[in-house]
Structures are given as C-alpha cells and as structure tokens.
Amino acid sequence: MTLDPPWRPPAWELDPSQPLYEQIAHRIRVEIAAARLPKGTRLPSVRDLAASLRVTPNTVMRAYAELEQDGLLETFRGQGTFVAREPGVEARARARIARQAFEHVRRVAADLGMRVEDLLRLGAEEEGGDEDARSH
Amino acid sequence: MTLDPPWRPPAWELDPSQPLYEQIAHRIRVEIAAARLPKGTRLPSVRDLAASLRVTPNTVMRAYAELEQDGLLETFRGQGTFVAREPGVEARARARIARQAFEHVRRVAADLGMRVEDLLRLGAEEEGGDEDARSH
DNA sequence: CAAGTGTATCATGTGATTTAATACACTTAA
DNA sequence: TTAAGTGTATTAAATCACATGATACACTTG
Known part of the structure; x- marks a missing residue:
C-alpha cells in the first residue's frame, strides 16, 4: 500500500461534554478552515483514527460522514477519506x-x-x- | 394569598436541543441580565411555571436551583422564588x-x-x- | 488473493434527562 | 386551627442520544 502518508492528527483531548463524533468533526473542520489541512490531504483511516483516539470506528465514521455532508471531505471506497479538492x-x-x-x-x-x-x-x-x- | 402579582413569563418556545432545565434557566438569566426582571421580582411558582411550560415541576426546580446557585435568585420556603436583591x-x-x-x-x-x-x-x-x- | 480502504447493520450498554407520583417543611391568609 | 400555596426531597420508571462491539459487505490496490 503506502500510497500517501496519511495526515497525522495532533494530540487530541476529548474532554468537553459534547458528543465524541462532534468533537472529532469540529477539530477536523477547524484544521481545514485554518488551512493546516490542505485540500487533497488524506485523513487517517476510520479504523486508525478510531484506535488512536481509543474510540469505535463507528464514531469516527459518523464524524467523517458529517464532514462529507458539509462538503469538506470526499471519500473513495477502498482508497480513503480526503479533504475535498473543490476550490475554496x-x-x-x-x-x-x-x-x-x-x-x-x-x-x-x-x-x-x-x-x-x-x-x-x-x-x-x-x-x-x-x-x-x-x-x- | 395574592401577595404580589408574580412575574409573568413571555411566550416561550422550548425547541433547541438543549436540556429543558438549561433552556429555562437561560431565559431567566437573560431576563435578569437585560434588567427586564428587576431585583426582588417574584417568579412564578415552580408548579405554575411547570404547568405553563407543559413540563414537570421537577424540571423547573432544577432550573431555579441552578440560578440560585449562581446567586441570581433567592428562595424562601413557603413564600416563593425571587430575583436576588443583592446589588449588582x-x-x-x-x-x-x-x-x-x-x-x-x-x-x-x-x-x-x-x-x-x-x-x-x-x-x-x-x-x-x-x-x-x-x-x- | 491479501490487505487495507469505506460502509452497513445489528444488539447492547450507558448516562443524562424527564416524567410521574408522593411526601414533607414552611408561610400566609381566612 | 385550617387550608391553600410556597419550595424541597425522594423514588421509580421511561426515554433518548450516544457509544460500544461484533460482524459482514463492497471496493481498490499491490
């Protein structure tokens, strides 16, 4: 494999009394908005991020889905999840x-x-x- | 009875996905902050407000308790709940x-x-x- | 084929919120 | 004293979003 070195999330603390999937989505949203996550960047796989956050893949899925819904991410089966290439x-x-x-x-x-x-x-x-x- | 005409809350909609007791507390907090609820004003009884909001007295209690905790309200057993007289x-x-x-x-x-x-x-x-x- | 992607579907558990029903302590007016 | 109206406490139950855990499927790439 090893197509692209997937983006590595910074140390995250999931404390605040907000749904986990919302916190995850928010962090990624911010990273994209701050241009620290350039378009086309590959995100960690659902399972990897889940493991790294000590969370269920299902939860990460929900976060990714929400961001794709917002048009911030685009996913390709078998390939991974990426920051949307769409300009802007x-x-x-x-x-x-x-x-x-x-x-x-x-x-x-x-x-x-x-x-x-x-x-x-x-x-x-x-x-x-x-x-x-x-x-x- | 009829000691004081208790303050009458404006039409309230309890929609947003926030705990009911938080919404109630917030509304009252704002009314006080905006000086639309002068200090010493008597609030509706727990049971009355509960009935008017189609909610359980327990829920209103929780809201009142939170506001008393914040020092915005003061309550007297048998008398009612009032906006704190404390200056400021x-x-x-x-x-x-x-x-x-x-x-x-x-x-x-x-x-x-x-x-x-x-x-x-x-x-x-x-x-x-x-x-x-x-x-x- | 094998390994790694996203995706879907269950059943289950958990915790905060809310309801509902009582009961108690107190104050005030009749 | 009595009755009605206050706040307060307790308990059981229902609900609901959230999260888990397990499993299976569809797809892409080496």
Missing part, C-alpha cells in the same frame, strides 16, 4: 465558522438589548475575572 | 454572559489563527449567505 474549501469552512460565531454573539447581544460591539467590549473587560464573585 | 445582580448576570460570549469567539478565533476582530468582520459579511453554497 478552506475559505468556505472558515466563513461558515465565522458566520456561526458572529450569529452567536449577535443573538446574545440582541437578547440583552445591547450592540455586539458593546457586548464584546464588556466581555473582554471581564476576562479572567468574576469566577465566583458573589459570596452568597 | 443584573450587572453580574450581564457580565457573565458577555464574558462567555467573548471567550467563545476568542477561542474560535484562536483555533483559526485569526484575530477576534477579523473573525467577526468575516462572519458579519457572510450574514444570510452561504446556506448550502457547495452544490456537491
């Missing part, structure tokens, strides 16, 4: 993430009746503060 | 939400190796666009 994948992935982030703060700001600008300024000021301010 | 509740609630929102975009930007400023600018441009841009 990185840009699309990046734009998508950026838009979601913006809409998030947009909604929060609207809920509070604030402008996005002011909300973020306030949030930045609170950096590292608060913790458990109220002594109760 | 609204500000604290608002600051907390703002900080979380900021840290969110902060992390996303870091993941992409972008500055928060640029991330949001990009996200704002994409407003309403994309949808399902890739034709696959």
